[in-house]
Amino acid sequence: MEIEIRNIYKSFGKVHANIGISLTIHAGEILGVLGENGAGKTTLMKILAGLQPCDSGEILIDGKPVHFHSANTALDLGIGMLSQDPLDFPMLTIFDNLYLGRRKRFFIQRNRFSKQVEKMEDLLGFQFKLNDLVETLSIGERQQLEILRLLVYGSELIILDEPTTGISAQQKKQLFELLKRLAGFGKTIIFVTHKLGEINELCQRTIILRQGKLISDVVLPCESSLLIQSMFGKAIDLQSPGDASQFEKHFEIQHLVIKDARFFSNPVDLNIRKGEILGLAGMEGSGQKTFLRTLAGLEKPINGMFLDEGYSLHWNSPHSFTKRGIYFMPASRMEEGLIQGMTLQEHFILSQTKDDFFVDRDESHKITEMRIREFTIRGFSSSTAEELSGGNQQRLLIAMLHENARLLLLENPTRGLDIESTNWMWKKLHERCKKGASILFASADIDELLRFSNRILVFFGGRISEPYPSQMLNSEKLGALIGGEGW
């Protein structure tokens, strides 16, 4: 199908998300949509998928103007969207998740539909246990499930909003092969991202959005530097990797055994040094999250000690962990990190550890404005957390990490951030390290792990490796370790 967008405008209060965007997309095409955080990519896609009405403008499918009264209309017309955070039902089974929305018969056609799903699964190389709860899947798996669902629905146009942010390198490779195959069948793919490499690898054409406007429409492949220039309006260089050295001992982990939903880990012994950055590598759901949460005092380990300069931290009082400057930043932004309905200012008030009874509005307003400027968050101190775009929510989370932190535990800290923001964020984190803070971060991005960590722990199926100095690894070696080879 051929889709034409004419003169789309959309604003949220004072923020203009889309300004006069026009575009034509052809059948069987993989179109990239590139732009930095908050450029209006997600808004445009939501309009196209019928999830949000536009203020003005027109959408034509095969030359006929269409109006989306609800997401249903868009789905009926064959437009399906995969959102940034998977919009599924964690508490329902995988089967129910797939079935929901296909409404023909009164009774659920269990056997027939299962067969249909299995056929599609074979085609795509997925394997889901249909009776498991979606809750038990990793974010990467949940994304696969969403793609599977849209295909079972018979979507002709599939919009993927930053699909590679939470998944492993191998899953990404599979995804790209899959998308190319789908394009071969005549399906149209719109691929929203801020990662240049992916655009060049996957797409034939890309549009670039900047501050709500369509800046350029480029046929690929194309020089990355040119793309960067139109994305940010300026050139950006990649910064050199941090170097490992012998720092002072800071935290010590002894015989720590963690308990995940699926396994107990082997005992881990680890010294964390002052100013050190430790990367946690592994496929999504291999235990990195539990490891970080355990060190943050949020989950109790089966066994083991966690010493802070000789002082033993005890899991019965999670509060004592924050008191000693240990902070955790979760990957699921809206679920654990931020509070829906609260403004940025209120978030900053909460994150301060002042003991005053009354809230000093003026002071906190000042702090909020300062942080918004310092962390270039696109929003106002009176905006609520859910009004921010995904990337800006991530920035807000980082802005909220306490100044006096001694150990930062970050789960996928750059998930959903573009190159500029990633670099800038690591600059901020390096500043923290210079002040003596240590960082443990989990990431699905091999390049990021190699570039920023001094040492890397690899997680695989409940096993946790000895720390590898990152100079000893390269991307192939690390990739193999993540895949469970070479242990």
Place this chain on the structure above:
Amino acid sequence: MQSELLIGLAGVIASASPIVIAAIGETLTEKSGMLNLSVNGIILLSAMSGFIAAYDTGNLIAGYLAGMLTGALIGWVLAFCTITLNQSQVAVGLVLAFLCRDLSYFLGNDFMGFNAPVLHSTPLPFLSEIPILGSLFFDQTPMVYLSLLSIPVSLVWINRTKFGLILRSVGERPEAAFARGINVNKVRYLYTILGSALVGLAGPIYSLGLKPGWKGSMTGLDGIGWIVLAITIFGGWNPFRVALGAYLFELLRWLGLVYQIKLTGVPSQVLQVAPFPLMILTLMFVNMKNAEWFESFISLLPPPIYRFFSLKGKRRKAAPSSLGIPFRNV
């Protein structure tokens, strides 16, 4: 002795029937993410309106329909106030609970002590002749049959039909349901009205059968609605468990009555009140497997045993994730 016990148990099943129907109605409403706290008021008001309708027309069916209509109307008021007017579900529900109660006393004042038709038991042919089971389940009033039938029907509806799936999705994650093209607020309207209509059926079951007549505040129905709410929660929003809870509650009440005669040393108030704390204790015990401390206790056991007991992954009967949370599309 044998038959005395049977008669008693058959009485338990009969007297639990309105609670079963009301609690299943409330379960349906809450599954959609709507919290209807006005159950107690609806039961009283519909008991009154059902009684008057049956008295005026001399027709039982008119009475039941009037009760359901009353419930549906209150359900609509709740849905309109909370969904369309964006008011708090808790506040509106509580106000309706008390308003409907007092309204029933006020409007029913002129009809106190009148006689309306009463529903009698109609033994089912053949089935009622089965020993024990026959007299327990098949020698009852049509409303008891309806309450028994409502359990499997609602279970199938929730778990085996597309409408049930839609219902669950709306209560779990309305924004995701919306993205699948489901009109979330319409679904919530429908189930609030449907659930309230079922709650409204419980009223006339009392006033035209179990506790015939209308005696204002002496009718003795005040408080049942709150028990219905508790049973819905402890039953884990599962019609089968919810019904079990209702039967358990009535069983305890019956035991209280029986032992009141035998244990003369115990003040009668103790036995009358005992079902309530006993109910809560029993349900707490049933729900213990969900508790964090239980999980951490069994995690001390060797892994094979731990895995046997651990319910993780197979997660149990948690509340609908969006219960009480309004949905608005931006």
